[in-house]
Amino acid sequence: MLVLFTDFGLSGPYTGQITAVLKQLAPEVPIISLFADAPSSQPKPAAYLLAAYGAWFPDGTVLLCVVDPGVGSARRAVIVEAGGRIYVGPDNGLFDIIMRRDPDAQLWEIGWRPQPLSASFHGRDLFAPVAARLAAGEPIANVARRTVDESATRGWPDDLAQIVYIDHYGNAMTGMRGALLSPEARLIARGHELTSAATFSAVPQGQAFWYVNSNGLAEIAVNGARADTALGLAIGSPVSVED
Amino acid sequence: MLVLFTDFGLSGPYTGQITAVLKQLAPEVPIISLFADAPSSQPKPAAYLLAAYGAWFPDGTVLLCVVDPGVGSARRAVIVEAGGRIYVGPDNGLFDIIMRRDPDAQLWEIGWRPQPLSASFHGRDLFAPVAARLAAGEPIANVARRTVDESATRGWPDDLAQIVYIDHYGNAMTGMRGALLSPEARLIARGHELTSAATFSAVPQGQAFWYVNSNGLAEIAVNGARADTALGLAIGSPVSVED
Amino acid sequence: MLVLFTDFGLSGPYTGQITAVLKQLAPEVPIISLFADAPSSQPKPAAYLLAAYGAWFPDGTVLLCVVDPGVGSARRAVIVEAGGRIYVGPDNGLFDIIMRRDPDAQLWEIGWRPQPLSASFHGRDLFAPVAARLAAGEPIANVARRTVDESATRGWPDDLAQIVYIDHYGNAMTGMRGALLSPEARLIARGHELTSAATFSAVPQGQAFWYVNSNGLAEIAVNGARADTALGLAIGSPVSVED
Numbered sequence: 260m261l262v263l264f265t266d267f268g269l270s271g272p273y274t275g276q277i278t279a280v281l282k283q284l285a286p287e288v289p290i291i292s293l294f295a296d297a298p299s300s301q302p303k304p305a306a307y308l309l310a311a312y313g314a315w316f317p318d319g320t321v322l323l324c325v326v327d328p329g330v331g332s333a334r335r336a337v338i339v340e341a342g343g344r345i346y347v348g349p350d351n352g353l354f355d356i357i358m359r360r361d362p363d364a365q366l367w368e369i370g371w372r373p374q375p376l377s378a379s380f381h382g383r384d385l386f387a388p389v390a391a392r393l394a395a396g397e398p399i400a401n402v403a404r405r406t407v408d409e410s411a412t413r414g415w416p417d418d419l420a421q422i423v424y425i426d427h428y429g430n431a432m433t434g435m436r437g438a439l440l441s442p443e444a445r446l447i448a449r450g451h452e453l454t455s456a457a458t459f460s461a462v463p464q465g466q467a468f469w470y471v472n473s474n475g476l477a478e479i480a481v482n483g484a485r486a487d488t489a490l491g492l493a494i495g496s497p498v499s500v501e502d
Numbered sequence: 503m504l505v506l507f508t509d510f511g512l513s514g515p516y517t518g519q520i521t522a523v524l525k526q527l528a529p530e531v532p533i534i535s536l537f538a539d540a541p542s543s544q545p546k547p548a549a550y551l552l553a554a555y556g557a558w559f560p561d562g563t564v565l566l567c568v569v570d571p572g573v574g575s576a577r578r579a580v581i582v583e584a585g586g587r588i589y590v591g592p593d594n595g596l597f598d599i600i601m602r603r604d605p606d607a608q609l610w611e612i613g614w615r616p617q618p619l620s621a622s623f624h625g626r627d628l629f630a631p632v633a634a635r636l637a638a639g640e641p642i643a644n645v646a647r648r649t650v651d652e653s654a655t656r657g658w659p660d661d662l663a664q665i666v667y668i669d670h671y672g673n674a675m676t677g678m679r680g681a682l683l684s685p686e687a688r689l690i691a692r693g694h695e696l697t698s699a700a701t702f703s704a705v706p707q708g709q710a711f712w713y714v715n716s717n718g719l720a721e722i723a724v725n726g727a728r729a730d731t732a733l734g735l736a737i738g739s740p741v742s743v744e745d
Numbered sequence: 746m747l748v749l750f751t752d753f754g755l756s757g758p759y760t761g762q763i764t765a766v767l768k769q770l771a772p773e774v775p776i777i778s779l780f781a782d783a784p785s786s787q788p789k790p791a792a793y794l795l796a797a798y799g800a801w802f803p804d805g806t807v808l809l810c811v812v813d814p815g816v817g818s819a820r821r822a823v824i825v826e827a828g829g830r831i832y833v834g835p836d837n838g839l840f841d842i843i844m845r846r847d848p849d850a851q852l853w854e855i856g857w858r859p860q861p862l863s864a865s866f867h868g869r870d871l872f873a874p875v876a877a878r879l880a881a882g883e884p885i886a887n888v889a890r891r892t893v894d895e896s897a898t899r900g901w902p903d904d905l906a907q908i909v910y911i912d913h914y915g916n917a918m919t920g921m922r923g924a925l926l927s928p929e930a931r932l933i934a935r936g937h938e939l940t941s942a943a944t945f946s947a948v949p950q951g952q953a954f955w956y957v958n959s960n961g962l963a964e965i966a967v968n969g970a971r972a973d974t975a976l977g978l979a980i981g982s983p984v985s986v987e988d
Contacts, residue, residue: 260522268913269512269755270782272798272960279746279802282775289525296513299914300969312515316522328969331944378944380959427511428542458574458621473623474515483543483571503765512755532768539756555758559765670754671785701817701864716866717758726786726814 261290261394262316264309264324265382269295273380277323277387284391293322297424298494300328302352303415304423307434309346310356311474318343323390324353325382336369336385338393338403345399347390349381355410359417367403422448422479422496429485431492432478437471440500447499448479449491459483504533504637505559507552507567508625512538516623520566520630527634536565540667541737543571545595546658547666550677552589553599554717561586566633567596568625579612579628581636581646588642590633592624598653602660610646665691665722665739672728674735675721680714683743690742691722692734702726747776747880748802750795750810751868755781759866763809763873770877779808783910784980786814788838789901790909793920795832796842797960804829809876810839811868822855822871824879824889831885833876835867841896845903853889908934908965908982915971917978918964923957926986933985934965935977945969 261281267273274295281290293312298304305326313322327334327349335350341357341364348354350368358364369389376384389402419434426432433446446453446469456468464483467490472478479498481489504524510516517538524533536555541547548569556565570577570592578593584600584607591597593611601607612632619627632645662677669675676689689696689712699711707726710733715721722741724732747767753759760781767776779798784790791812799808813820813835821836827843827850834840836854844850855875862870875888905920912918919932932939932955942954950969953976958964965984967975 260525262518262522266913269778270780271910271912272779273913275748275777275779276798276801279748279777279779282746282777283803286775289529291518291522291525292512293515293518293522294513312519315519317526329946332946377959379956383959424514426514427509427516460572460575470622473620473626503768505761505765532772534761534765534768535755536758536761536765537756555762558762560769667757669757670752670759703815703818713865716863716869 260316260320261285261288261390262313262320262322263290263292264294264297264313264322266297266299266305266326267295267382273382276383280383280387281391284388285395288391288394297326300326301494302326302328304419304421304434304494306353306356306415307419308423308432309353310360311436311476313344313346313357314342315474316344321345321347321390321394323382323386324348325386326353327351327381330381331378335406336381337406338367338369338389338399340365340367340399345393347386347393352410352413352415355413355415358408358410366406366408367399368406369403371402420498420500422492422494422498425487425492425494429487430478430480431486431490431496432472432476433498435477435498435500436475437477438475440477441502443502445501446477446479447501448496451490452501453479503559503563504528504531504633505556505563505565506533506535507537507540507556507565509540509542509548509569510538510625516625519626523626523630524634527631528638531634531637540569543569544737545569545571545592547662547664547677547737549596549599549658550662551666551675552596553603554679554719556587556589556600557585558717559587564588564590564633564637566625566629567591568629569596570594570624573624574621578649579624580649581610581612581632581642583608583610583642588636590629590636595653595656595658598656598658601651601653609649609651610642611649612646614645663741663743665735665737665741668730668735668737672730673721673723674729674733674739675715675719676741678720678741678743679718680720681718683720684745686745688744689720689722690744691739694733696722746802746806747771747774747876748799748806748808749776749778750780750783750799750808752783752785752791752812753781753868759868762869766869766873767877770874771881774877774880783812786812787980788812788814788835790905790907790920790980792839792842792901793905794909794918795839796846797922797962799830799832799843800828801960802830807831807833807876807880809868809872810834811872812839813837813867816867817864821892822867823892824853824855824875824885826851826853826885831879833872833879838896838899838901841899841901844894844896852892852894853885854892855889857888906984906986908978908980908984911973911978911980915973916964916966917972917976917982918958918962919984921963921984921986922961923963924961926963927988929988931987932963932965933987934982937976939965
């Protein structure tokens with residue numbers, strides 16, 4: 260399976276062109292768009308989101324991950340093997356959390372370059388062909404060489420006490436794994452103090468709460484309303500925990 | 503064919519995860535996203551929209567339908583056979599209008615449960631596997647048993663005199679079948695009195711009108727502009743008919 | 746490959762129904778959504794966008810192109826052969842620029858009509874079946890006859906000095922081919938005077954610039970921000986060039 264995790268949007272040309280490249284080079288492999296609205300140009304919140312959602316896919320999945328504000332600069336193009344899956348994308352922190360959670364993770368630098376390579380769309384020209392070739396069975400060593408992990412220099416925490424994604428319903432996902440929080444914990448966001456519930460229908464209409472979402476992240480929601488507008492939350496909003 | 507009718511959005515993770523489940527369990531069946539922006543958490547308008555659009559698909563189509571504000575509560579999970587098609591989703595009224603329009607419709611309660619079953623994403627964990635298995639040819643009796651239809655208790659009308667969907671152009675679909683209205687009828691919405699026309703190019707630029715849309719619903723539009731903003735319409739806005 | 750270029754949106758019913766038609770009539774052909782948010786009901790800017798992006802696809806691609814405010818009127822339904830690709834859609838100027846850029850382009854008028862043909866959704870009822878049949882290998886002459894090009898009567902320029910598309914990041918594409926502009930040229934848009942850069946990371950955060958995008962159009966962007974909101978740009982905004 261080829262899985263897309265990008266900030267490209269689905270309607271415009273970017274996801275379509277990438278899909279065309281993948282279909283030409285790996286015609287038999289199903290393509291799934293997981294996120295086309297990952298945090299735009301923000302690798303840090305995207306890294307926590309990707310770690311939570313990428314891990315849901317079966318062994319052997321190739322994930323093409325592009326949140327790449329530094330496209331055209333000297334940032335490396337990399338492949339990460341972790342948890343039985345293969346991730347392809349820019350070396351800007353997007354894979355830091357995935358690597359940290361698998362002690363056997365391996366990092367490769369992509370040496371292969373297409374002709375021509377546009378300055379602004381490596382997703383289509385560089386990352387998609389690499390992902391398609393790996394999904395079609397080519398060995399990583401054909402396009403990349405092992406390299407040194409420099410993620411420690413970024414110093415990002417194990418869990419991010421911020422909002423990392425607002426979903427279609429206005430629910431606000433944090434970068435914190437719910438399993439590490441006590442069910443008694445209160446989350447504080449924009450001055451609102453929230454207790455946990457198992458699911459929406461366990462609280463009255465209009466009430467805000469937090470819960471462990473279906474991919475393991477602590478998420479803030481309001482029953483019957485949008486949490487983002489009700490509580491004033493956006494990607495990057497800080498969240499604190501009181502036990 | 504597997505058809506998705508949901509309020510999940512396409513860009514975020516929900517449609518992608520559902521598609522991944524379907525592709526794993528029914529790899530040969532084409533997947534079509536019909537609506538990913540069905541009326542959010544509102545089974546009533548969604549029911550009239552689904553009745554109009556589901557009926558367009560050929561015999562044997564399996565429709566995975568998730569507008570499910572009660573996820574995690576005690577609402578039943580059901581399968582409806584109607585009009586030669588199979589519908590899978592929550593028992594919250596979403597299938598009431600489909601059943602009412604086919605005297606031979608049959609209702610089944612899904613007894614099968616996956617392990618694990620998240621509290622908040624039955625679309626992925628319960629409904630998608632069931633839909634995929636049925637699309638791959640498994641008999642309904644493997645996962646469900648016949649049950650009693652309780653839709654009469656909701657008392658919903660045959661046609662809904664409200665706006666049930668705003669499309670990408672700002673056109674406002676009602677929950678009323680156009681074939682039941684006289685072409686001479688006037689629709690009144692937010693104080694605007696509208697006569698019918700065959701299509702957009704039959705009225706002057708800027709003029710509001712109603713017409714029977716390509717799936718049989720009476721729809722309110724403005725030639726060259728968005729009807730929702732021009733007339734102040736939203737899902738739930740009442741519409742009355744004057745003959 | 747079947748490529749969709751429309752203003753239908755992806756979430757609502759239109760792209761889904763078209764995809765269902767294509768899958769039934771050409772089940773083996775991959776379907777790519779290139780644009781579902783082409784300039785809404787505006788064939789002129791859409792024509793320049795389509796010329797830039799359609800040309801990227803390999804020989805033999807069939808492009809189903811629907812930006813069709815005149816649906817239901819007397820405008821012709823046409824097929825264009827140009828640059829080794831086949832375009833299917835309304836004769837409202839959408840294909841003018843493609844034809845002008847290929848001296849061997851051929852224009853066909855679609856004579857075939859489905860039963861029934863809705864008044865408002867020729868994309869589904871007329872253009873999609875034609876595109877699917879051509880993608881499945883049927884000759885054009887089965888559904889259409891050669892006809893006379895009337896595009897000269899519209900008098901559109903070779904390049905359009907306007908914004909023709911705002912992308913997911915807020916970047917503003919012009920209808921001008923970047924290769925025809927000097928790298929020293931300044932673009933003037935809404936009073937802002939912009940110089941060119943190779944890519945985003947070549948200019949400071951917050952600075953506006955223009956560059957040749959990955960499909961050859963001159964595009965206006967701001968490093969780290971949305972150009973549309975920062976500069977007040979929308980589809981149709983005029984752009985002038987000073988050498």
